[in-house]
Amino acid sequence: MSRTVSSSDELSQSPGSPPPGALDARAFDALFSECAADVHAYAISLLGDRSAAEDVTALAFERLYRSRARLDANRGTPRAWLFSIARNAALDELRRRRRRPELELEEGLAGELPAGDPLERLARRATVRDALVALPLRERELVLLKFHGQLTNGELARALGISESNAGTRLHRALVRLRECCADLDRQEVA
Numbered sequence: 001m002s003r004t005v006s007s008s009d010e011l012s013q014s015p016g017s018p019p020p021g022a023l024d025a026r027a028f029d030a031l032f033s034e035c036a037a038d039v040h041a042y043a044i045s046l047l048g049d050r051s052a053a054e055d056v057t058a059l060a061f062e063r064l065y066r067s068r069a070r071l072d073a074n075r076g077t078p079r080a081w082l083f084s085i086a087r088n089a090a091l092d093e094l095r096r097r098r099r100r101p102e103l104e105l106e107e108g109l110a111g112e113l114p115a116g117d118p119l120e121r122l123a124r125r126a127t128v129r130d131a132l133v134a135l136p137l138r139e140r141e142l143v144l145l146k147f148h149g150q151l152t153n154g155e156l157a158r159a160l161g162i163s164e165s166n167a168g169t170r171l172h173r174a175l176v177r178l179r180e181c182c183a184d185l186d187r188q189e190v191a
Helices: 007-012 025-047 050-066 078-097 118-134 137-147 153-160 164-190
Strands: none
Touching (some): 025 078, 025 137, 078 153, 118 164
16 A cells, blocks of 8 residues: 655655654564564464474564564554564464464463462363364454454454454454353363
């Protein structure tokens, strides 16, 4: 999408200066420190393979670094851009494999739950992990982008190329299905 530059834009930027929203080295390092674990957790959750998740994480940061001068704050936060890049890299990996991924979550990736019985926490994590695996890929990636990526619905919409209201609707449906899957799994365990 091309954008016309107004004379006020030209005056506010000197030739060769990065556009507003571009990441300098310090901001990139801070983003890496803040988001590397989240991107890696997202990739593991989507791909089910640590090695591939490490590759996707590295590729996402590399691509963001190469395009850092073109970042546009009007189109989302650097974190949202990063997760969009990670999503695309993970989907490329899934297409390359041509098979449905299996989910492998580490203990620490599901987030800290309130203090309680450790066995109960393990059971809840296993239930959520199994319910995530049961979701269709499109719904799983939406839930993972929302919670691992901590993206707003607007950022989700831009990452997925859909409207914000559509992103909210899809997320709601995915979460309803996730809750239903968790409830079904709980009932199966009791029976």
